[in-house]
Amino acid sequence: MSEYKTFSADEAMAFADKHSELFGDHSKLTAKEFGDGNLNLVFRVENDKGTSLIVKQALPYARCVGESWPLTTDRARIEAEVLKMHHRFCPGHTVEVRYFDPVACAILMEDLKAYRILRTELNAGKKFNHLAPQMAKYLANTLFYTSDFVLSSEHKKAEVARFLNPELCLITEDLFFTDPYCNHERNNIEPAILEKAKTLWHDEALKAEVAALKADFLSKPQALLHGDLHSGSIFIDEENCKVIDAEFGFYGPIGFDVGSLLGNLLLNYIACPGLHQAEDAAEQQAYLLQQAEQLWQHFSQTFTELMSRETQDPALDNSLYQRRFLQQVFSDAIGYAGCELIRRTVGLAHVADLDSISDAGKRADCQRLALKLGRELIMQRGELSNISQLQTLVRYQHTS
């Protein structure tokens, strides 16, 4: 294959067959496109014994908008390389890439068909005790081992250049940090909360904090991030969870990945009263706050151990500095979690947690709470010194 063209199902099947030993007799293969994403074709290729792999091919445009929004297919390289790197440092919780073809912009990868999307499960009121510890392990290992603590500065600089990812970063820069804070046509605001949303546009104190978070997103290449770690990028079953969809990966602030996931747990927390009956909602909220706490506790414990044991740069091998570094990651994470709450409520890309609340009044209540809590997280992120203070803040916002 010498130039890019989009795969038919048969071509995806041939691609999978050619680059895997898994299938045996290829006459028994089937392939089916089932992507519901906006940017890619996704095929499941399967033999008659149920063995299957996924073929994910980047489209040269954003599918939801059509060919009018061109988008680099280089993101397939970014996704494949980020996943391979993260798999290297956390194989248990990163989807496995089997093969990447840079011309077809296609990735052959492990099929997680026994898993389900975390967001769907949380919205259905499911609880998984392994979620927080496993995702904490994923975050601590992938972020630590791609950071200045480990990589030589020469290697790190080369990695920063290899993962610049300007086009996809721009999407985040706009949707996360710019659009929600002005009257932008891309915003998606329900009429019931329009007045509340408008207050964001003139909240100069809040916008100053968001500017600082955006400046760090632009210019703080601490580690190789997943870059889009919401609860739709996590697959889960009864024992394990695995991260997918790393096309937004780049070198950025460690708190962004941690905060994205924390923000998604909090979005689901906020949505509970709209999604479940009162008693179930209270139980689910208790579960989610406990997971948020565990996520940070396990992450900070593992990251601290790694810093203490594996730091290669002698100048960074200082426990006082390392404690402060982690405190700053916490503060950053709280801030980015707050941004996630706000942008998922009034920005272009909503989440089903809130949007699927059928009662319009409850939905608006939850959306207002998301904006309120999002603002508090951003404004108070420097004052919160530990995760239990975050829990208190969340409970207080919820009841006040």
Added chain:
Amino acid sequence: MSEYKTFSADEAMAFADKHSELFGDHSKLTAKEFGDGNLNLVFRVENDKGTSLIVKQALPYARCVGESWPLTTDRARIEAEVLKMHHRFCPGHTVEVRYFDPVACAILMEDLKAYRILRTELNAGKKFNHLAPQMAKYLANTLFYTSDFVLSSEHKKAEVARFLNPELCLITEDLFFTDPYCNHERNNIEPAILEKAKTLWHDEALKAEVAALKADFLSKPQALLHGDLHSGSIFIDEENCKVIDAEFGFYGPIGFDVGSLLGNLLLNYIACPGLHQAEDAAEQQAYLLQQAEQLWQHFSQTFTELMSRETQDPALDNSLYQRRFLQQVFSDAIGYAGCELIRRTVGLAHVADLDSISDAGKRADCQRLALKLGRELIMQRGELSNISQLQTLVRYQHTS
């Protein structure tokens, strides 16, 4: 020319003649190598009317050490491109590059033969009132116009990659932030201050702060820095000053360039009692503190005006954020100035300001003061809120 070879004087002359219209009859040209640097050949090519240009060619090794310390000649590209970029934004105070040859790794540039090196002049007790305002203009313009305030994120990311400069950054990372704080063989410590120097190696509180400054040097690509802005990189005459020697340029924290220059003014301040008679020393010190004040005042005023008028990113166009940003640059600059004081006293590369003090006792006194003030600047950089507090701190250290 198809491959790199070092120039003879005749080859440098031919190179200058070929790439400039300046000289007329080339039979009248002379060329003389006069570089006293460690990394480059430097030729002055001149005609019989006194018109001259400089040819600077990067050697593939550090000259002072010999061919055993290889060093990329790509630094000539970095130097030429940084100087061209800085000249674009501050033509009055950046040496002009006329031509760059990537194969010969040679730069043809303006000859500043009517200028003198700032360090030499300061050591001789000269005073220039235009120094601070002009260097503030240079810093504010070159750093602002290469920052996230102006560049699109896509353009900025490409620039970061174009100026990675890993080999020369590593020199700074080691000499500035690592060596002085441990018993490193590269250190150059006079016996008289060895005990004082040793306290640095076990000062965990100080090392935690230096770690944070190093982490920012590694991972805070705010703007295209000069990267080596000491008083040997500045040429000055009675009316003007111009910056040379940008081979350490890269995208880093804005405070590093500001702090390097501030640190060099303070090094000279500290050296005054060893270099001059008492009355002259007091006058020179008053001059230097006034220049340090003006450097920050003019820099912050110009940078503030530029942020207010020229910011392109709407999310960063917030005056509260901009004030805090500048406050952080101030704090960073004080910290890097402190590092400069320490590393120039006990690290590999000393400065003539201190080393040329002939009285051994006075020299040791000045060196001890440099270490003491350096530590205070690093430790207190977050508490100092304006430049007059810095002046007070300096005076206090000096007299206490």
